[in-house]
Amino acid sequence: MTLPRLIATDLDGTLLRGDGTISRRTLDALRTAAEAGVEVVVVTARPTRYVDALASVTGLSGTAVCSNGAVVYDIASRTVVESRVLSVGAAQAVAGAVAKVIEEVGFAVETGGSVIYEPRYRMRFAELPGFESPVQALADLWALTTPIVKLLAHSERHDADFLLAAAEEAAPGLAQFTHSGGPGLLEISAPGVTKAGTLAALCAERGIDAADVHAFGDMPNDLTILNWAGTGYAMGNAHARVLAAVARHTVSNDEDGVAVVIERLFSGH
Incomplete structure (x- = not known):
């Protein structure tokens, strides 16, 4: 062999x-x-x-x-x-499109060094505490100067397969969508x-x-x-x-x- x-x-x-x-x-x-x-x-x-x-x-x-x-x-x-990071403009456009078709979805930015999340994003990664930081509003995510390695979308009402299918239909070509099995967690990267x-x-x-x-x-x-x-x-x-x-x-x-x-x-x- x-x-x-x-x-x-x-x-x-x-x-x-x-x-x-x-x-x-x-x-x-x-x-x-x-x-x-x-x-x-x-x-x-x-x-x-x-x-x-x-x-x-x-x-x-x-x-x-x-x-x-x-x-x-x-x-x-x-x-x-x-x-290869996701641009702020693309992240904002994707979030807007996804929010129109998925109820009660929250968003967070993965920078590589930390996760920065808005109030509607309720998922936490307890295995590495101290690396998550809140902002007061969704708009604050788009004002960040840190790189967006991934945009995360989380829903407590839907599973990851539903989120993936909905996002691909709502925002085709704007980003790369996938998931790795996290409950109700969609992972969004730069196109390609x-x-x-x-x-x-x-x-x-x-x-x-x-x-x-x-x-x-x-x-x-x-x-x-x-x-x-x-x-x-x-x-x-x-x-x-x-x-x-x-x-x-x-x-x-x-x-x-x-x-x-x-x-x-x-x-x-």
Whole structure:
């Protein structure tokens, strides 16, 4: 069996177990791949600050594609290598269009370093406290001078699949819409920004073809990389759309599905 040159893996629901940890088995499998010269790239919806926190506990290093492709990040040096942000004008236009078709939706701006939210946005990320700041009104978000890595839209009345479909119909072409399974959470990036687009550019810089990439994911925002990579695996716990769209499946994140595949790859080496 030919080894890949690069392994691209999502974090939540994929590399991480349900309790947010990475098992020793999975860390050992990643180490085996890296020692054999296979580059491991984290490709996640999470911001850079979350990757920093995870790396400090697990020792993860290398390159991360963060915020659904908006940021390329060097984990060891904690340096943003490249970013593609959403313009204020586009964010405001998208928010206006989405608010017309979705009741009681709230908005927040992800800057990479923090989340800044208006009063109707009620979702909180308790695992990294201290990185969320309120503003008094929606208009205050558009007066911010910080970069908009992602615009977040949250509804307590609708699930993420509903929000995605509604936003794509209400604001086609204005931005890139996706979700990673957060309850009622829609993630909005600059037009054309996807996990696969950023990963493909990163691979091109390294002279790596899609055929030489193995990818792992579980949510709709992972579909672009799972379909782009030469070999894509849906986790056993993946969203129904992902399981239907991706031919290869591994076991769930809580069963160390990424490690299972990597161990199989190296069993004959």
